[in-house]
Amino acid sequence: MPDCSENYENEISEGHNVRSIKCKFCNSIILKPSVASFTTVQFQLPLMKQTGGTNHPETEELSLFWMVTDMLMFENVGFSNTVGNNKYLTCADCEAGPIGYYDLSSKKSYVALSRVKHC
Numbered sequence: 001m002p003d004c005s006e007n008y009e010n011e012i013s014e015g016h017n018v019r020s021i022k023c024k025f026c027n028s029i030i031l032k033p034s035v036a037s038f039t040t041v042q043f044q045l046p047l048m049k050q051t052g053g054t055n056h057p058e059t060e061e062l063s064l065f066w067m068v069t070d071m072l073m074f075e076n077v078g079f080s081n082t083v084g085n086n087k088y089l090t091c092a093d094c095e096a097g098p099i100g101y102y103d104l105s106s107k108k109s110y111v112a113l114s115r116v117k118h119c
Contacts, residue, residue: 008064008113008118011113011118012038015037015038016033016034016035016036016037016038017031017033017034017035017036017038017066017118018033018034018118019033019118019119020032020033020118020119021036021066021111021116021117021118022116022117022118022119023076023091023093023094023096023099023116023117024096024115024116024117025091025094025096026091026093026094026096028075028076028091028092028093028094029075029076030074030075030076030077030091030099030111030116031066031068031073031074031075031111032075035068035073036066036067036068036073036111037066037067037068037069038064038065038066038067039065039066039067039110040063040064040065041063041065041110042061042062042063043061043062043063043065043101043110044059044060044061045059045060045061045062045088045098045100045101045112045115046058046059046088046098047059047060048096048097048098048115062112062114062115064112064113064114065100065110065111065112065113066100066110066111066113066116067108067109067110068108068109068110068111069107069108071102071109074109076091076092076093077089077090077091077092077099077109078090078091078092078095078097079102080097080098082104085103085104085105086101086102086103086104087101087102087104088100088101088102089101089102089109089111097115098115099111099112099115099116100112100115
């Protein structure tokens with residue numbers, strides 16, 4: 001089994017992802033090596049598992065993301081319906097998510113480092 005790191009510093013080289021970025025649940029490749037740029041941005045991303053009602057989803061503030069400038073760079077990602085100025089990203093194979101978000105105004109996608117695995 002590959003060594004899947006949670007030490008994010010080892011996953012970044014020259015500002016890009018060193019290894020493939022995969023779904024934590026089904027192991028599908030989301031991004032190939034060197035296609036995403038590391039960035040820090042504050043964002044309230046809904047929790048993957050909600051315990052309350054659907055009217056006000058529970059969120060967590062995340063700040064470590066892989067940024068992708070072209071949605072065609074993804075291998076296996078689904079996009080939700082528009083919510084405000086964003087679309088949420090999910091694994092296209094198992095539909096786990098949200099793993100990140102797509103910003104409609106900047107046309108950039110952001111994948112949370114903590115919501116995927118690196119191996």
